[in-house]
Amino acid sequence: MTLYHILFLSYLVFSIGLFGVLSRRHVVGILIGIELMFNAANLAIVGIAWTMGLLTGQIIALFGIAITAAEIAVGLALFLLAERLSKTVYADEIDLMKG
Amino acid sequence: MLSQPQILLILVLLPPFISFALNALIPPLRRNRNVSSGLSIIAVLISTLSSVVLLKINPRAEFIFEWIPLNIFSKIEFGFFTDPVVLIMFFIVSLVSLVVQVYSLGYMSEESPPSLGRYYTFHSLFTFSMLGFVASLNLLQIYIFWELVGLCSYLLIGFWYTRPEASRAAVKAFWVTRFGDVGFAIGMVLLWGATGTFFLPELFVKAPDISKQLITVCMFLILLGAIGKSAQFPLHVWLPDAMEGPTPVSALIHAATMVVAGIYLVLRLFPLFELTPDVLVSVLWIGTITSLLGASLALVQNDIKRILAYSTVSQIGYMFASLGAGGKGIAFFHLFTHAFFKALLFLAAGCIIHAVHANNIWEMGKLSKRMPHIAILFLIGSLSLSGVFPFAGHFSKDEILMWMHIKGFDIHFFILLITAFLTAFYMFRAFFVVFFGNRESSQESLSKTPWIMSLPMWILAILTMFAGFGASTFFNFLGYRLEEHHTLLEYLPLIVSISGIVLAWSFYQVGYFSPARVYSILSPFALALERKFWIDDTYVWIYRNILDGLSSLCGWFDRYIVDGFVNLIAYSAKLTSQRLRTIQTGRTQDYLYGIIIAIILFFILSLLTPYIGRTLTEKESYKEIQGPTIIRGWGEYDN
Amino acid sequence: MSGQSIIFFILALGLLFSSVASVSSRRILRSAIFLAVALIFTALLYLLLGAELLAGIQILLYVGGIITLIIFALLISEKLGNDQSEPTHRNIIPAAIASAVLLFILLFFTYKSHRISTLSTSSPLGEFGASGKLSELIFKDWVLPLEVLSLLLLAAIIGALVIARREQKQERQQ
Numbered sequence: 001m002t003l004y005h006i007l008f009l010s011y012l013v014f015s016i017g018l019f020g021v022l023s024r025r026h027v028v029g030i031l032i033g034i035e036l037m038f039n040a041a042n043l044a045i046v047g048i049a050w051t052m053g054l055l056t057g058q059i060i061a062l063f064g065i066a067i068t069a070a071e072i073a074v075g076l077a078l079f080l081l082a083e084r085l086s087k088t089v090y091a092d093e094i095d096l097m098k099g
Numbered sequence: 100m101l102s103q104p105q106i107l108l109i110l111v112l113l114p115p116f117i118s119f120a121l122n123a124l125i126p127p128l129r130r131n132r133n134v135s136s137g138l139s140i141i142a143v144l145i146s147t148l149s150s151v152v153l154l155k156i157n158p159r160a161e162f163i164f165e166w167i168p169l170n171i172f173s174k175i176e177f178g179f180f181t182d183p184v185v186l187i188m189f190f191i192v193s194l195v196s197l198v199v200q201v202y203s204l205g206y207m208s209e210e211s212p213p214s215l216g217r218y219y220t221f222h223s224l225f226t227f228s229m230l231g232f233v234a235s236l237n238l239l240q241i242y243i244f245w246e247l248v249g250l251c252s253y254l255l256i257g258f259w260y261t262r263p264e265a266s267r268a269a270v271k272a273f274w275v276t277r278f279g280d281v282g283f284a285i286g287m288v289l290l291w292g293a294t295g296t297f298f299l300p301e302l303f304v305k306a307p308d309i310s311k312q313l314i315t316v317c318m319f320l321i322l323l324g325a326i327g328k329s330a331q332f333p334l335h336v337w338l339p340d341a342m343e344g345p346t347p348v349s350a351l352i353h354a355a356t357m358v359v360a361g362i363y364l365v366l367r368l369f370p371l372f373e374l375t376p377d378v379l380v381s382v383l384w385i386g387t388i389t390s391l392l393g394a395s396l397a398l399v400q401n402d403i404k405r406i407l408a409y410s411t412v413s414q415i416g417y418m419f420a421s422l423g424a425g426g427k428g429i430a431f432f433h434l435f436t437h438a439f440f441k442a443l444l445f446l447a448a449g450c451i452i453h454a455v456h457a458n459n460i461w462e463m464g465k466l467s468k469r470m471p472h473i474a475i476l477f478l479i480g481s482l483s484l485s486g487v488f489p490f491a492g493h494f495s496k497d498e499i500l501m502w503m504h505i506k507g508f509d510i511h512f513f514i515l516l517i518t519a520f521l522t523a524f525y526m527f528r529a530f531f532v533v534f535f536g537n538r539e540s541s542q543e544s545l546s547k548t549p550w551i552m553s554l555p556m557w558i559l560a561i562l563t564m565f566a567g568f569g570a571s572t573f574f575n576f577l578g579y580r581l582e583e584h585h586t587l588l589e590y591l592p593l594i595v596s597i598s599g600i601v602l603a604w605s606f607y608q609v610g611y612f613s614p615a616r617v618y619s620i621l622s623p624f625a626l627a628l629e630r631k632f633w634i635d636d637t638y639v640w641i642y643r644n645i646l647d648g649l650s651s652l653c654g655w656f657d658r659y660i661v662d663g664f665v666n667l668i669a670y671s672a673k674l675t676s677q678r679l680r681t682i683q684t685g686r687t688q689d690y691l692y693g694i695i696i697a698i699i700l701f702f703i704l705s706l707l708t709p710y711i712g713r714t715l716t717e718k719e720s721y722k723e724i725q726g727p728t729i730i731r732g733w734g735e736y737d738n
Numbered sequence: 739m740s741g742q743s744i745i746f747f748i749l750a751l752g753l754l755f756s757s758v759a760s761v762s763s764r765r766i767l768r769s770a771i772f773l774a775v776a777l778i779f780t781a782l783l784y785l786l787l788g789a790e791l792l793a794g795i796q797i798l799l800y801v802g803g804i805i806t807l808i809i810f811a812l813l814i815s816e817k818l819g820n821d822q823s824e825p826t827h828r829n830i831i832p833a834a835i836a837s838a839v840l841l842f843i844l845l846f847f848t849y850k851s852h853r854i855s856t857l858s859t860s861s862p863l864g865e866f867g868a869s870g871k872l873s874e875l876i877f878k879d880w881v882l883p884l885e886v887l888s889l890l891l892l893a894a895i896i897g898a899l900v901i902a903r904r905e906q907k908q909e910r911q912q
Contacts, residue, residue, distance in 0.1 A: 001740075001742055001743050001746045003854065003857060004848070004849075004854075005746065005750075006787075007848055007854075008845070009750050009753065009754075011841055011844045011845060011848075012754060012841070013753060013754065013757050013776075014840075014841075014844070015837040015838065015840060015841040016754070016757045016758055016761055016837070017757065017761070018695075018833075018836065018837040018840060019761055019833050019834060019836075019837040020760070020761035020762075021688070021691065022688055022691060022692065022829065022832070022833035022836055022837070023688075023761075023827045023828055023829055023830050023833035023834075024761070024826065024827060024828075025824075025825065025826055025827065025828050026766050026826060028766055028769075028770070028808060028811065028812055028815075029766055029769055029826070030687075030688070031808070032760060032761075032769055032770060032773050032808065033761060035773060035777075035804065036757050036760065036761070036773065036776065039776065039777060039780055039800070042780070042796075043780055043783065043784075046784060046787060046789055046792065047787070048857070050787045050788065050789070051857050052857060055868070055871060055872055055875055056875070058789050058791070058792045058872060059872070059875060059876060059880055061789075061792055062792065062795055062876075063883060063887060065795060065796065065799050065800060066799070066887050066890075066891065067887070067890065068800075068804065069799055069800075069803055069804055069891070069894075070890055070891050070893075070894035071894070072804050072807060072808070073807060073894050073895065073898045074894050074897050074898050074901070076807055076808065076811040076898070076902075077897065077898035077899075077901040077902035078901055078902075079811060079815070080811060080814060080815060080901075080902045081901050081902055083815050084904075089815060090824070091686060091687060091688060092686045092688070092828060094685070094686070095684060095685030095686055096685060097683065097685040098683060098684055098685030688828075688829075692832070692836060695836045695839070695840060698840065698843065699839055699843070702843045702846075
């Protein structure tokens with residue numbers, strides 16, 4: 001199990017998350033995809049920290065998790081508001097910025 | 100302080116200008132009938148008297164001042180000067196102008212005061228311009244006055260601008276002379292480019308150094324200007340139409356003074372013309388052809404003013420031919436006599452027109468009984484024009500023909516002789532028809548001509564009768580010697596003229612030959628004459644097809660290519676913006692695709708140019724990224 | 739093939755399967771649950787690497803906090819997307835291509851990178867998970883970012899509250 005393995009795994013999860021972000025119609029589905037991407041990034045950071053033997057990487061990962069929590073909270077609040085206003089949960093039906 | 104000749108020079112030139120300025124700038128002055136005309140006439144009177152005094156003194160005065168002190172290429176000095184030719188021209192211009200302006204008081208008495216004021220303003224401007232023109236020593240200044248004179252001609256021809264024929268004629272005159280003026284300007288500038296000066300004496304000194312081809316081109320172009328202004332073939336088409344203007348105007352401008360500007364120009368620049376014999380030959384030919392053309396076209400005219408107009412064209416052709424043959428003084432003498440008798444003829448015609456209210460000779464008739472004075476005056480003028488002894492015209496025409504013969508220009512001599520015959524013929528055709536014709540005019544009582552109109556005419560008549568005898572004085576004044584030659588040939592012109600008169604008498608007065616029969620015999624020729632040899636039509640065709648075609652081509656180009664180009668840009672901008680706008684779907688995921696595309700592009704860019712987005716393959720890069728020391732310090736806690 | 743490798747392989751497979759399931763599930767609630775599973779697998783991976791504290795924090799915060807939030811939000815919202823008529827995915831093939839391309843780019847840079855190749859050595863697991871040292875680091879050297887983080891969380895809470903609040907003012911004024 002070398003760094004390359006962990007990185008490769010991280011990249012794969014990242015891509016899967018990106019796929020979810022790009023192709024899901026439900027807003028929360030997109031948020032879930034973003035979560036996956038964050039998670040993959042954390043994994044990569046921890047992997048590199050493990051390789052270098054530094055503890056700093058874990059701290060960075062910790063901060064990442066906290067920030068992710070904040071971001072998801074705000075994102076869900078926005079989702080609730082948007083759903084209330086436009087009566088739909090599907091992202092492609094909210095196109096007020098069209099043109 | 101100014102010397103006496105200079106003062107006199109200013110006295111000749113300045114009064115008409117002051118009269119013009121006052122009339123033009125102060126409308127109340129202009130609208131008053133008596134003030135405007137009085138101002139103008141007094142000014143011209145001063146000029147005339149000063150020019151007579153100058154003639155007596157005969158100085159060589161100069162009055163030069165720097166107008167544009169440019170020192171870039173050459174100093175442009177403006178100024179006026181006098182020499183015998185100038186003095187004689189002063190006399191002619193100011194006297195005829197005075198005579199015509201006094202006559203106008205009577206002729207234009209039915210005009211409203213503001214209109215009359217306008218008339219006299221233009222007259223003053225014209226007098227000033229013509230006087231300035233003859234006294235200029237600088238080509239640029241000559242050109243300026245030349246244009247001013249042309250402007251006055253336009254303004255005065257179109258004086259009754261409410262008549263469409265008048266304004267059309269004015270525009271035509273301006274157009275045609277402008278065409279010649281373009282040649283003049285180009286030639287003038289070319290000369291300046293070659294010698295670096297406009298100043299005539301300097302030009303004469305430097306001219307022989309210019310290459311033959313260049314100076315031929317220049318002089319030909321300048322000749323073009325003279326042809327335009329003096330209504331020679333092929334630019335003669337404006338002069339007959341110019342008869343739409345008031346008759347005094349025709350007398351002054353289109354008989355005595357402006358149209359001879361071309362002659363004067365050639366005369367003034369003669370040292371340059373001497374360097375180009377080719378151009379002189381063309382002058383000779385143009386003059387000869389024009390005189391024949393003018394005379395033949397006058398044969399079929401029915402409007403008395405037009406007969407006189409074509410006659411003017413023909414007589415100036417004589418002057419041109421004489422110049423081309425080298426007879427400068429002789430041409431100038433003919434100019435001198437022609438001014439008087441042609442003005443006389445025009446003024447007399449004006450009286451007739453004024454009385455009968457018609458221009459057509461066939462509508463006048465038996466006027467010899469009702470207007471005897473006019474008949475005598477017209478007879479004097481016609482005899483002079485036909486070259487009958489003892490009138491002035493005989494002397495000048497005789498000299499020209501003799502010169503032609505002596506110098507060996509036999510073809511031209513022959514053609515000019517035929518022209519003399521035709522001149523006598525058409526002139527007396529007019530005389531007989533107008534004064535002894537059969538048609539009675541409807542008005543029984545014709546108004547008597549007031550003394551204000553007959554006095555000027557008598558002045559001119561006296562000059563016409565006796566000026567011829569002063570030929571030797573004239574030539575001595577100019578500095579030439581008059582060659583005396585007595586051969587039998589001397590009498591030939593006289594015989595020709597008299598035979599012309601006799602023929603006219605037999606045609607129109609006695610009726611031996613019927614004009615109608617002769618007309619039908621010579622019908623194709625007559626048709627050509629009626630249509631003025633289709634010259635006018637040629638011009639119209641050129642204008643319509645070539646110029647209009649060219650302009651519509653340019654219009655097409657402008658509309659479809661230039662505008663089309665701009666429209667194309669606008670249209671393509673609109674099209675691209677319409678297409679590009681579809682990218683903005685308003686959906687966030689689609690924008691994310693944009694980000695990914697950007698990442699891909701950066702990736703490709705990083706492959707192409709290794710300096711953008713380094714891939715950290717060099718060992719040095721590891722050392723670059725040291726990071727903050729704070730992390731370095733923490734490394735101690737670890738392995 | 740050491741035991742570590744086998745466990746890693748199993749955990750990796752689990753992570754991959756659950757993330758794929760999360761992304762491609764038709765019902766949104768199932769998607770959230772699969773996300774929770776993926777996060778748990780990640781925590782197990784952290785354990786494998788030796789970062790115990792981090793694994794604990796992962797489960798506490800991520801699974802216990804974030805997934806709870808997501809599920810609450812899903813339940814509060816009116817539609818859960820139970821009807822099968824509406825499609826849940828859009829533009830599948832372009833998305834797949836985009837993710838594949840990104841994956842390729844990432845791998846390209848990783849394998850060309852000189853620095854990573856110098857890094858990739860198997861390190862001992864030993865003191866990686868020392869929680870004591872970790873907390874010391876947090877409260878000594880990283881205390882400022884920690885406080886800023888708390889401010890950030892405060893801001894996030896207030897923001898979320900303000901955004902998602904129903905309009906109560908009008909009701910109260912009546």
